[in-house]
Amino acid sequence: MGNRFQDKVVVVTGGNSGIGLATAQAFASEGAFVFITGRRQAALDAAVKQIGPRATAVQADMSKLADIDRLYDAVQRQHAHIDVVFANAGGxxxxxxxxxxxxxxxxxxGGNVKGTVFTVQKALPLLRDGGSIVLNASTTSVKGTPAFSIYSxxxxxxxxxxxxxxxDLKDRHIRVNAISPGVTETAGLNELFGGGASAEGVKSGLAQMIPLGRVGQPAEIAKVVLFLASDDASYVNGVELFVDGGMAQI
Known part of the structure; x- marks a missing residue:
């Protein structure tokens, strides 16, 4: 593993499962101190065990401003700053x-828009000048999906x-980029698709519409988040990077 984030302080909301968990694990593997949030304490406890000793969990619903305040209070008790925010929580x-x-x-x-706004805004007093913000968007914002207009x-x-x-942040040289994942193998997606054989059938059908011929894995999305958050992307700012096997490009 590399050490691009050695001793950096990273916040990953919705970090107890799926893309958030994979990303938190990836940051920790490269030396970061990672703060994760989630609404379910049992899932948070399990996630911390997977991520390792550099992880701290804060039970929080990111649509609630008081919970966001508790998150940053917890960060401030251990560290004087934040280097990276991955605003991932939502559904x-x-x-x-x-x-x-x-x-x-x-x-x-409330969860996807309000939560993202105040996750980022309330991080600003702690976020270092020259830091990085990565937002989790979706291919659904550019492709029509039946019965999914509000999420999209x-x-x-x-x-x-x-x-x-x-x-707004140009004077502080803080970069803000968005990832737009496509169909990704997560528990949340399986639940959305009805679970079990139903979910597998939907994913199989969607895979036929993806040029790479398969759904994505959370670890693949995590690699892109780390790229955008790192100095490797020092001149990348304001982009939407699709991580979807090409689905949104056809």
């Missing part, structure tokens, strides 16, 4: 137009944040 459910409820709308925008709209907003925040 969505299917709801076709005609069946969208206020609760569905508020919950999805939230991810379009997340991508827009990167374009605008690089201007």
């Amino acid at each position: 969505g459910e299917f709801a076709p137009l005609g069946a969208i409820t206020e609760a569905h709308f508020d919950g999805t925008f 709209a939230t991810k379009a907003a997340v991508r827009s944040f990167a374009r605008n925040w690089i201007l």
